[in-house]
Amino acid sequence: MDTEVKTPVVFYVTKNGLNLGKHLKVIYPGTQVLKFKPEDVVRLWHKNKTFIFIMASGIAVRTIAPLIKDKRTDPAVVVLDEKGRYAVSLLSGHLGGANRIAKEVAGFFGGRPVITTASDISNLTAMDLWAEGNNLAIENWNLLPKISTRLIDNGRLNVYVEQVSGIKLPAEFLAVKAPKDADVIITNKAGGLRALPAGRQVLLSKLFLRPKDLVIGIGCNSGTSAEEIESAVKKTLKKNNLSFLSIHSIATIDIKGRETGLIAFAKKYNFKINTFTPDEINSVISNLCSLAFNFSAAAYKATGAKGVAEPAAILAAETDNLLVLKQKSGNLPVAKANLRGPGSGVRGQGEKLRTLPTGRQAPKSKLYIVGIGPGDIEHITPEAQRAIKESDVIVGYGTYLDLIKELIKDKEVVSTGMTQEIDRCKKAVELAVSGKNVSVISGGDPGIYAMAGLVFEVLRGQGVKGSRGQGINKSTYRSNPRTPAYRTGRLASSNPVVKVVPGISALNACASRLGAPLMHDFASISLSDRLTPWKLIEKRLNAAAMADFVIVLYNPKSKGRAEHIKKALKIISKHRNSGTPVGIVKGAMRENEKIVITNLKNMLKHDIDMQTTVIIGNSQTYVWEKWMITPRGYENKKK
Structure with a gap:
């Protein structure tokens, strides 16, 4: 399951x-x-x-x-x-x-x-989950408890991987060079390996994991039964020492994709059927003329395609080579190709995903710009959680990623420092264009002093248009979160779907902690002059204070900007009296949250840093009990 x-x-x-x-x-x-x-x-x-x-x-x-x-x-x-x-x-x-x-x-x-479960308690990898996440089928399930116990007792397992690239072993899985030394063997070879000592007892002691990396190309006569198709496939696999469990999908011509026998066979084993038009099949035969395709006069007469099994397997596997040339069993020609890129676990580390030779369109990758609010899971919206779980790669600032570590522990993570926002966004776009689903993580809301704008600037600068995301597919959210992009059929695309997923902003979180300070017009101003000239910040502070806006100050103070908050206070004090209420919230809705309600006169006596948001009231703001309130004017309406 x-x-x-x-x-x-x-x-x-x-x-x-x-x-x-x-x-x-x-x-x-x-x-x-x-x-x-x-x-x-x-x-x-x-x-x-x-x-x-x-x-x-x-x-x-x-x-x-x-x-x-x-x-x-x-x-x-x-x-x-x-x-x-x-x-x-x-x-x-x-x-x-x-x-x-x-x-x-x-x-x-x-x-x-x-x-x-013992593996979770011991912080060790669960073999069944790891296998599933890497598209590996467990052959001898009866041995799984014994192997899992060995992992828990010894803290490690010896693993032999044969010709399967793209699989990253966890730290406790030690790669060995010889299958005889392994506890776990990853191979699509059906009868074990030649390098493995003969004997049933040796085979029984090894857990075999089968990579889902075989595409079966099938051509069949009309009316061929599911039983005959299954028999032909198994005979061909056995003859070539390949495991039935390594079948990823079936490939054929479009007209044969409607055969009830083929459909029944695929349904029985949950195999996807990839179908191609005669033009697509003939195109790959022309493009890969170096391959000795077996021309089928019968297939050409019936379908207009010069062959079926071999070129269909090539197309579906996105490779240039066949693992097994067409072999006829009864009325069925059967060919096999090793998957490469999308749909498999065998993409080489240096390989790039590529489009099909015929230009068939694949599902687009997605680039999510996700706001996680304060960071606690109860404050992260369901839509944001779905985006994170659908993503193959999570990109973000290390501090924010630590807040959601439980949601991303099975993901590929790209973490950078505070001032490396451009690098993060460029990497995220690069990954999305390569075919992966990516989430760029922002604290608070991604559209407020965060990553959304920069991501769009990078997209524009690189000429990547990106289509507008209409929402996150809830069924996709419930799909296996450990399945990488290259196993979901997504191909490299210059135009990923882009979706901004909102989160609780700092001003929302802080206002809720203070009471109702933002009930009337307000202005939000960042005191960081790293990207904005200080003269412009001063101009905005003066205008907001003069217009009697409630003022929300982001990034009020850092080690390198200790004087900015003092300058801001001086400007605002020209237009507000010293008793104007001020709310100071540090780490809103987080574990070490601090809340202070004071006034302009005493504001600088309190601890203020980059994790602090300051809300300065307008001329009508007041403090009642322990709450800071800016009236909207309802009392005047009653009168």
Whole structure:
């Protein structure tokens, strides 16, 4: 089972449980919330992939016990208490995604996830999840517990990788040069490896992972059955010592893509069928004339294509070479190609993604500019979380990335320092153009003194148009977050989809902590002169103060700009009396948050730095109890 979260089913017992269940629709759109009935659990067990029980764990355990079959097919089960304090990953923690769901649910409610899987507790890689994330099929599942125990006991595993590039081993997986020394062997060779000592016991001691890197090109007569197709494919694989588990997809001509036998075979094993027109197939034959394609007179007469199996495999695999030339088994010509680039785990480190020889269009990559607000998961919008989870690469300033480390721990991360914004944006655009989904992370809102503008400047400067993103696909959000771009069919594109995802800005967060200081017109001004001349900042300060705007000061003070806040105060004080309320908030909504309400006269007596936002009231702003309030004028309207 993969880790997608398809419309969870939430079962509750009490009204408190019902309320929690309704709230879960925010992070899991389409969630069904049902009053608990054991018969409903039984009815829905094989139809859904995620169950959340808001009740005592004992009730859930007794209900699902007779339904549990296999970790590969069992749905994820999470148990949540009625106050949202603990989210327990009960079943299918890894492949079903229950561990991840428990963390998301706990984070949403401000509770704690309860995870009991040994690899997670030991901070070690879960073999089943790692294999799935790298598009590797586990062959001998019965050996997985033994290998996992070995990893936990020894803290490492020896891994032999044969001719599979693009796979990055975690620190605890040590690459070995000889298969005989390995605990885990990654290869598409069906009968093991020649370098492996003979003997059944040796084979039984190794965990085999099969890369999904074979494209099967098939041409068949009309009416060929699924059984005949399966038999032909297996015979060809066996003859060439290749694993059936390494099949990634099927390739054929468009007219054969409608054959019921081929469709049934693909559906049985969840293989995608890639179809191509006769012109596309003939084009690749012309472009790759160095290959000795087997011309098929029968295929040409029936379809107009000079061949089917071989060129279709070449097209779908995006390679220039065939691994196995066409071999006829019964009525079926079958050819095989190693995947390269999109759709595989075998892209070389130095290879660039490329378009199909025929110019077929592939899905565009996405460039998200994401605001994470203050940084705590409960303050990050569901849309922002979806964007992050859909992304292959996360780009951002290290401090902000630390705030969301739980959301990005399985992602490729590009982290830079505070003054390297241009480098970050250029890298993000480069990655998006190469075919990857990318999220550029901003604290607060990306469109307010943050990364959105710079990303667009880089896009414009590089001539990358970028199309407007209409929203984040919620079904994509629930897809496997560990699947890299080159395994999702995206190709290099000069025009990725660009989407700005808003977040809670510093002025929103600070205003909420102070009360209601921004109820009337306000101006936001940054005191940083790194990008804006100080003379212009002074002009804006004077104009805002003169016009009686509430003034929000960003970047008020740093080690290199200690005097700027003093100069700003002097300018504003010309137009405001010394008793004007001032709110000072440092680290709004974060762990070490500090809130001060003072006035202009005493403002500089308090700690102010780059993590601080200062809000200076207008002539009508007042302090009531512990709140700073700027009236809108409703009282005057009543009179």
